[in-house]
Amino acid sequence: MTLSMYQASVPVFIRMLGNLRLLLEKGAAYAEARKFDGTALPDSRLFPDMFPLSRQVQIATDNAKGCAARLAGIEPPKFEDSERTIPELIGRIDKTLTFLQTLQPSQIDGSEERPITLQLRSGALNFDGRAYLLHFALPNFYFHVTTAYNLLRHNGVEIGKPDFLGRS
Template identity: 65%
Template structure:
């Protein structure tokens, strides 16, 4: 059995983003139950030089949105990074999922050898499509979803491994 570039990217990304929605919903519920201003959690960081929860969510969305678009050879829609509440962050994820759902397998399948070039800070990175997906897009998605989880867990939100992995 083989797995296609589409199968390795779109359903996997949607699953991780849906899991992130569940994590944020637990964060919102925790803030409400404990009478904590939600902005405290949304602006929390693991360390002062790291991005806050809100930025972790935005980057997770952007990495898969732009990654899928690059593999498909289309322009990715741009979202403003202006979310300040749990409902806004969840809406951002849902918009990203809706965008990912517009891709068809034939747009992404066959992009294994397609050259993907992108500017990251002062560096120009170039990958074949398969490496871009497996060594850049997916690790970044997992990093930022996990970091969002870690921030909320560190703040006391009762989360477990299943929240990251989702239901089988």
């Protein structure tokens, strides 16, 4: 049995964004119980020169919707990066999940050799679909989801590896 491009992308993004949503819900409950300011967790960082939790979630959702859209050969939806609270970040995840759920396997399967070009500040990066998914999009997605987890955990939210991985 082979693993299709769709199976290796959209269901992975949906599962992990669902897990991230649950992590944020636990963070919101933790902050509410301790009477934190609504932006305390979203503004948290592990070090002054890194992006805060809010940006980690924004980038994770951008990676998921951008990758899926590019593999499908369609324009990725654009979201404003204006979320400042956990409920707003959860809303962003929900919008991303809604988009991902519209994609069909037939739109993504067969995209292994589709040319993908990303315009970054440092210049253009060129990939075929397989390399883009496996060597760029998925590692970046997991980096930002993991960093969001670490920021919540560092701030005392009682979460663990089962929360990150989710339940099957």
